Structure formats: structure tokens, C-alpha cells
Amino acid sequence: MGKSQKKRMMRRHNPMRVPDSHLPQGLASAESASTKKEAILPIIQKMESPDGSERKWACVAVSNLIQNDPSTRRLLQGKNVVGALITRLSDSEEEVWIEAAGALRNLCIDGGYDICAEMYNKNILAPLRTFVPKVSTMLAQFLESPRNAPESAKRVVYEFADNVITILWCLSETSNKALNAINQINLIPFLMSFLSSRDKLPMSTVVSAAQSLYVLTDDNQAAIDEVRSNPAYSSCLLDIVRCNDRDPKGKSKDLSQDRFEALKVLCCGIVGNVSPLPPPSAASTLDGVNDLLLPVLLPVISSVSLDEIAQQVQELVTRQASEPPAIEKLSLKNTPKSDHKAQTELELEQLENELRTIQLALEVLTGACATLPDPASGITTDENEDVQDEDVEMEVDNDMTEGISLDEKLHPHKGTKRSSTALLPQLVRPLLTLVRPTFLSVSPPSRLSIHPPATSALSAIHVSAFECLNNLFLSLSTSPNPELGADVNTGRDVWSEIWAALSKVGLDIAPGQECKRDIWEVAVGVLWGIGNIWKGKLAPIDQQVQILMNVCDSSVDARVQAKCIGTLECLAQYPDSIEANQVISSYLLSILPTATTPATKGTEPLLQSVSALIDIYSDETLPYDINFRNGSFLDRLVESVDGVKKVVKAIDRRKERDLKLRGEEVRDNLVAFIEYRRAL
Structure with missing residues (x-):
């Protein structure tokens, strides 16, 4: 059976939170759909105001306007709000760049990969690089002398850290270029410091750090090696995974159980990403699935409706x-808070x-x-190819x-x-x-x-x-x-x-x-x-067979087509369904080339169809083999041989080595199968 090769792709854990695919393309359609278009121009203007309070107001207003509103978000994008906010990250006033980071974070989360790519292309990493050591220094000071820092100052720093970490997490998933650039920032010690001090920090910030670490260690050898090289990191991760406390800090208002569960799940993922953990890690004696994963993950997926x-x-x-509404009007007199929520x-x-x-x-x-x-x-998987999130x-x-x-x-x-x-x-x-x-x-x-x-x-x-x-x-x-x-x-x-x-x-x-x-x-x-x-034990149902053929015909993805064909092959081998076998086999034969026409589908589905027909009719004693004999299937296979050989010959061995090997195997099997059936 030819199965689709696995390729790394950008994960789905930063999907577009508020999709805009229902909107027609273009700013005009977004403008007609938005109920807040009159607020756009004042925001953009105030973003450049000489008055710091107006600049802060503009940053906060962006966060409030885009909430669950993709049309307004798209309008703001069209006015270069991303570039304006990135500029504000270098603002002379602290409150402004703090609020700008919050607005950019919300844009990342709500808008998905396109906005993240725009941020990367507009060099958001330049100011973010400077924030990491600043946050690290302040965090160390708070942890060493917690009584010397006012709660309001700590809250601002923790929220700002959360915003920066979340932006970096989202950017890490945007492209390999962005990931490689983020690798140069030396984030692993920074992120692990939040996990190791989790009992002294807001859980929302700790979870964001774990989320970023989870993404960074996904098939990213530089990050994996750094985590594995420090035994203290492994110990910290395993401690979190094994922790059974419902509320480790006793502050349920901030440390809600759902966030703590999220932290445990993320640490399971990080351990999985960096395994095997080097000795003397305690994980070296564990059954990874049964001892580590299932006790944490099964309750999460099982106890919910x-x-x-x-x-x-x-x-x-x-x-x-x-x-x-929490905010009646966007006015400078009542500047909304970006973190205010009803x-x-x-x-x-x-x-x-x-x-x-x-x-x-x-x-x-x-x-x-x-x-x-x-x-x-x-x-085939080319290990050197630059995998883009939207293409894989x-x-x-x-x-x-x-x-x-x-x-x-x-x-x-x-x-x-x-x-x-x-x-x-x-x-x-x-x-x-x-x-x-x-x-x-x-x-x-x-x-x-x-x-x-x-x-x-x-x-x-x-x-x-x-x-x-x-x-x-x-x-x-x-x-x-x-x-x-x-x-x-x-x-x-x-x-x-x-x-x-x-x-x-x-x-x-x-x-x-x-x-x-x-x-x-x-x-x-x-x-x-x-x-x-x-195989051979699932009775084909006419409607299901038709749906599989329709999905195969409507899909433009060769792998999806091959999977549909493979499923049809399994259904065709139910011994007593002679009519369904005839319908499926006729469909598979229709994909094959003839003496005058090429195959109706691409290389992979063609090879899967040939392989399927060989498997279905490899045992001439089965009841449905009557379809092969009465339908002149042998003649149809003979007619396809030259076309199949041409397709296999055209596969570039250097670029698609596995596919070439697969094609040669199927080609040889087809010739041998024809000889076998002729001999009967």
C-alpha cells in the first residue's frame, strides 16, 4: 500500500481566531462590512501624535476595535496599522510601547499567519530583541526582592512579557525564515525561567512561555539541543507533567484549573518534542505513552462535552x-484599558x-x-526544502x-x-x-x-x-x-x-x-x-462509495485523491458486494491512460489506482472476480501499460526518489499481474 509520506508543516495551534475568509477580497468589501470605519482615520492619525497620551490611546483603540471584527481588522491593515504599531514599540514613552505590544499581540492571535508574516517583513524582531533582556532583568529583580516592587509595576511587566512572548510564539510559526531569526535571540533560557518560577508568576504568562517553547522545540534542532543540554530544564518539565495539585499556588482566581491543565499539556508536548531525554533524566525509565502522556491527556479529552x-x-x-457595551465611545477622556473585560x-x-x-x-x-x-x-520528502505553512x-x-x-x-x-x-x-x-x-x-x-x-x-x-x-x-x-x-x-x-x-x-x-x-x-x-x-470485512454502501469518488474528483490534492482511491480499494474487496466492486473498479480503470489519452489524474493517484486494481483481483477465486472476466478488465490494463511506463519514466529520481521507486514497483507489478492473469 502506498501511503502519503509525512512532512513537517506549521502547526494548527495558531489558527485564525476570527476568520475573514467569508469576506470578499479587497478593502472595499471590508469597509462596507465594518461598522467602525469612521474610527479608523482618527486612530491612525493619533498614532503619530506628538502627545504621548494620544499615541497610547490609539494603540489601545486598535485592540478594542479588532475584537471579533475581521472587517475592521482588514481595514486597519490596509492603513498600515502593523507598521505604525511596530514604530510605537520604540516610542519614547513606556506606556505607549507597552500598549503597542498588546495591540500587536491581539493582531497576531486574531489575524493568523498573514498578519504575522507582515510583522516579520516589517522587522518587528528588531525591537523585540531589545525587550527580552529588559524583561529578564526585571523578572530577576522581582524574584529576588519581591517586596521591593509594587504590585502594579509587576503586573505591567508580566503582562508586557506575556505580549512579547505570544508575538514571538506566533512569529515562530509563520515561516522557517522567521523561526531561524528567532533562534538567534537565545529564547530558551528566557522561556524556561518562567516555567521554573511558575509558582511566583501569573499562570497566564507561564502558559504563554510554555506555548512558545512548545512551538520552538517542534522539529527545530537548535532549540531541542539546548533544552536537552540542561538537566534542570528536563527536571522542570517532568515536575510539571507529574504535578497532581489542583491549585499549586492556592490562588484560584489567577491560576484557574484550565490554565494549569494547559501548562501540563504543553509540557507533555515539549517533552515529546525533545525526547529522548538524556540520562540521568527520570524519563529514561518511563514508558513515554502510558506513564507520561495518557495520565495527563486522556482526562483532558475524555471529560468534556x-x-x-x-x-x-x-x-x-x-x-x-x-x-x-463596555466602551460607549472611543474618547481620550475615558481611555479604555486593553485588559478590561466584562x-x-x-x-x-x-x-x-x-x-x-x-x-x-x-x-x-x-x-x-x-x-x-x-x-x-x-x-518524497526533501530534507532541505523550505517548508512554508500555507503550502504543506x-x-x-x-x-x-x-x-x-x-x-x-x-x-x-x-x-x-x-x-x-x-x-x-x-x-x-x-x-x-x-x-x-x-x-x-x-x-x-x-x-x-x-x-x-x-x-x-x-x-x-x-x-x-x-x-x-x-x-x-x-x-x-x-x-x-x-x-x-x-x-x-x-x-x-x-x-x-x-x-x-x-x-x-x-x-x-x-x-x-x-x-x-x-x-x-x-x-x-x-x-x-x-x-x-x-479489509474485505466492511460492506460498501452505495452513497459512501459515491461520496468517496466525488471527493477524489473534486480535490486538487494528489494525496487526498490517493487516500480516496485506497479507501475504495478496501471496500471493493468485500467478497459479496459484486455490484459495488464493479462500480469501484470501473472508476479506477477510468483513471488509467489509454492508447490515445493520458491518465485522468496525477502520478500518485494513478499509481494508487493501478496498485488497487492489482490487489483487488489478485485472487481469482473470489466471487467478485466475475467482474474482471466479464468486463474485459485485462484488455483495459494491457492498454494502460505504455501510458503507465511513460508516467513512471517522467518522474525525476533526484527530486522524487521515493515516488520513483514506488512507480517502478507498480509498473513492474502491473506487467507481472497481466502475465499472471493471461496464464489463467
């Missing part, structure tokens, strides 16, 4: 609509944090379930150290079979629950959700849960377990639940509903994995 959270969000939004807003934020923690837990579990692909993989998809996501699972990395001599098989009963049930969309998981067609951050988080959870299932079933299918394969009822139940979830997702994708496409592209990989484990 997404439907209930969605309902709570709806109730809070309804309540919020009846409350007077109770309803705080409750919404807490629910969003809970959802993001679930998403993070799924990401870490996805890495734990990752396995190496087949040697004859259909996709992969079948097995959140790949850790070239696909090696956390359990393997902690115990290099162990295979994946034991860990993945042990994970199955514990993980599948909560994952199946998390792939089911709620009424709030997808925005209405061509407009915003009632609460975009919650919708963004929910859709990300569904994608991440499918990614975890994808890796889990791919792991199991590459190291077959006869006992599991014999449990046909489990296979059929899981298959049915996946399709039930997908039926709620639907295939109609309007602007602003791109998450549906993301779900389908991962879900077909899950279906392929399940199909391989229970």
Missing part, C-alpha cells in the same frame, strides 16, 4: 447582547481556553500515534522527529505495535466523540459565527481528533494485529461513527467554511486506515 460547551457559548453570547467576556474566554487545551492535547497524542510510513511511499499538508500530522513516536523515542528499541495497540481502546472512544461537529463548529454560509473564537477552536478540535485517529489507525494498519482484525464489529462500529460525523460536516463548502475541507481531507485518511485493518 463539546455540545455542552457550544450551548454555554450560545447562552453567554445571548447574555452579552443584552448587556451595555464578566461575560471572561467566561467566554475561559471556555475558549478549555477548547484550546483539548486541541493541544490532541496534537500531542497525534504525535504519539505517529509511525514511519511504508518504504515504498508515494511522496500531510497525512500524519504533528510529526515528531521524522515520524518516530514518543514511545519509540523514549525507548528506541521498541516498536510501535505495542503502544498503538494499547492506545486503541483508551483513545478511540473519546476521539470519536470529538470528531462530531456541534451546531457551533462551522460558521454559517458566508458570514461570521455568533462567536468566531469558539467556532475556530471547535473546528480545530475536530480536525485534530481526525488527525489523531488517522495516525492511530495508520499505525495499526502498518503493524497488523490479527486479534484486532478479527474483531469485525469494532471495525464496523468505528466506520459507521466516522461516517455519521462526516454526514454532519456535509460537502457543501461556502466561503468561511474552509474547515469542512480540512476535515474531509484528514477523514479520508482515517477511512483508509480503518479499511486496511478490516
